[in-house]
């Protein structure tokens with residue numbers, strides 16, 4: 001039976017069919033739906049970990065104990081998990097282990113662009129790159145075989161277009177779920193220097209064996225066509241090539257580390273000129289050049305952003321001697337829609353979002369805001385404009401400490417802002433640093449009871465798990481007290497007065513302080529909604545202060561007209577009622593109260 | 594051989610483009626097409642633009658639609674229709690829901706909503722259809738079925754039989770909403 005599945009759903013299906021019984025990860029676009037889908041299958045175990053490092057460690061343990069394992073994360077998550085990864089390469093596995101790295105060329109939903117195939121090179125582990133959903137599913141099973149045969153973790157590297165594009169997948173029956181026996185083997189699993197040195201040699205032997213395997217691996221294959229130009233490619237680019245250069249000879253690499261050197265040489269010998277087409281870094285190109293072959297690649301194609309059939313067609317056409325599909329080559333007769341750019345449609349905090357009041361308050365107090373990663377990063381956007389930095393998960397707290405150490409004047413006007421899930425991911429250690437090293441930072445933990453930005457996943461503070469089971473909730477106030485923070489208070493972000501007072505007092509205090517700002521995300525079922533607001537046009541003086549909240553429910557219907565609340569969008573959070581200096585904003589039905 | 598078809602669905606988060614895409618993909622599957630769908634999902638919040646690219650054919654490789662090559666654009670919001678117009682083929686069809694959703698820069702007064710966007714599209718594209726899908730859906734009993742009204746209009750213009758569409762709709766819409774949605778589809782189909 002064929003089903004139309006996204007790459008992510010196909011990976012989950014592949015994991016189920018191939019007998020994976022343990023899966024762990026941390027949410028991150030474009031990887032999140034893999035575990036969400038996998039968790040729905042019977043007779044398996046899947047979990048969100050507090051961060052990617054822990055997820056991979058759980059995976060390592062499960063593999064050593066004999067299970068087949070899936071560990072999922074986005075590209076930047078692999079940075080967090082890099083520590084266990086580098087040594088997991090030495091210990092190898094018992095049950096097969098697949099690490100998903102979902103890269104995001106074009107930064108659709110990421111703070112940077114990185115080509116994680118280099119992690120495979122540096123770790124000396126195999127890398128597989130699917131180009132559609134069927135391959136994504138098949139590579140899970142193949143990857144597990146490789147993992148077990150060669151005693152290595154295997155990286156399955158996705159990109160946003162593979163993760164989020166849907167194509168047909170053949171659905172098969174699940175195979176058996178075998179747990180391999182565990183045998184104590186300190187030489188393999190205890191990486192002290194003496195044993196590590198032995199495994200170091202094993203890595204070289206394994207790499208040699210993997211190279212030989214890669215030569216005959218069915219994931220690498222040649223499609224002979226026009227011999228004038230031969231294209232070496234991997235991942236989604238393969239499909240762009242099939243459209244842009246339908247007659248070209250193609251060497252399609254599904255197993256991209258270690259490379260099949262002889263196959264590449266054979267292909268090179270069969271064509272006049274070689275071109276490497278790959279998204280992001282010249283990963284294949286550099287290694288192919290190291291073989292002494294002459295190739296084109298990044299001299300013609302961009303090394304940032306996504307590729308497309310059109311980009312490839314137009315970049316390679318100047319080479320000459322290559323049949324390029326007309327439809328992609330010609331700058332199409334585009335209907336020029338607009339001489340002046342249209343207003344953009346950036347994402348915004350939802351109407352009634354509990355974060356809005358926080359950034360309104362921080363901006364009003366003219367504070368330097370050391371930011372972090374989550375929906376609240378939108379506090380950096382107009383009209384709130386209340387964020388100074390955003391670097392990576394958990395960075396807000398350490399960065400705030402650094403600011404005050406560099407410039408003591410900043411101590412009283414700097415706050416760190418971090419979400420519940422991000423705080424537990426990697427903010428806790430930053431806070432320990434603040435207390436330990438005598439910082440005075442004020443940290444606002446925005447606890448909206450969920451991991452909102454990636455689509456509302458559970459986390460250790462939400463009281464439930466990925467598989468829908470109840471779980472103990474981390475007591476954030478008790479946790480930060482235990483670290484040594486003495487000034488800890490909890491406020492409701494919908495109470496602007498209380499919030500403002502808390503922020504003023506805590507930034508003035510010359511010791512570390514934490515304000516837990518607690519209110520469920522407006523999109524959660526448990527979010528409290530009430531009567532929508534409306535503007536009493538008779539009282540409104542049209543000062544526009546309510547518009548500074550940036551609530552999508554409040555707008556001027558016409559230029560210079562007084563603000564208006566769109567009732568179906570408003571969830572009645574009541575913020576605008578608090579900022580209006582004249583009391584013109586009221587709850588529906590309460591005008592006369 | 595089947596002609597390949599490129600269909601672009603554009604709108605604003607929360608307008609139901611995802612369900613529409615699922616119905617379209619199901620109908621195309623039933624009709625024996627190869628299909629690729631590309632959906633870029635951003636952050637969880639509402640209000641951002643949503644673009645879905647659907648490609649049908651004998652054999653489809655790339656999931657992406659190039660500029661100037663969409664056979665049909667189904668625009669759930671009218672400024673988005675204007676924004677994505679460069680993707681339409683010279684002789685392509687554009688179906689537009691007559692609804693304006695102001696983005697934040699407009700709400701805060703930093704930008705102005707192009708009130709003339711429908712006129713501009715009509716001037717530039719050769720086959721434009723404008724429909725008040727929201728009102729039709731309200732008449733059918735549920736404003737949320739506006740997406741299915743638009744589906745009905747798209748269905749009429751694709752080489753897939755009506756029976757196949759109805760089957761796909763029944764397969765993809767939850768039981769309790771099926772009556773409203775069948776009505777909405779009919780209305781769109783007959784426009």
Ligand code: SF4
Pocket residue numbers: 348349350352353354355375376448452453521522523637638639
């Ligand atoms: S999803 Fe939740 S946390 Fe994110 S912007 Fe919307 S209300 Fe705020």
Ligand code: SF4
Pocket residue numbers: 351352353532533549551552553554565569570571572573574575576577
């Ligand atoms: S009460 Fe005011 S601020 Fe809150 S959602 Fe409604 S319009 Fe927006």
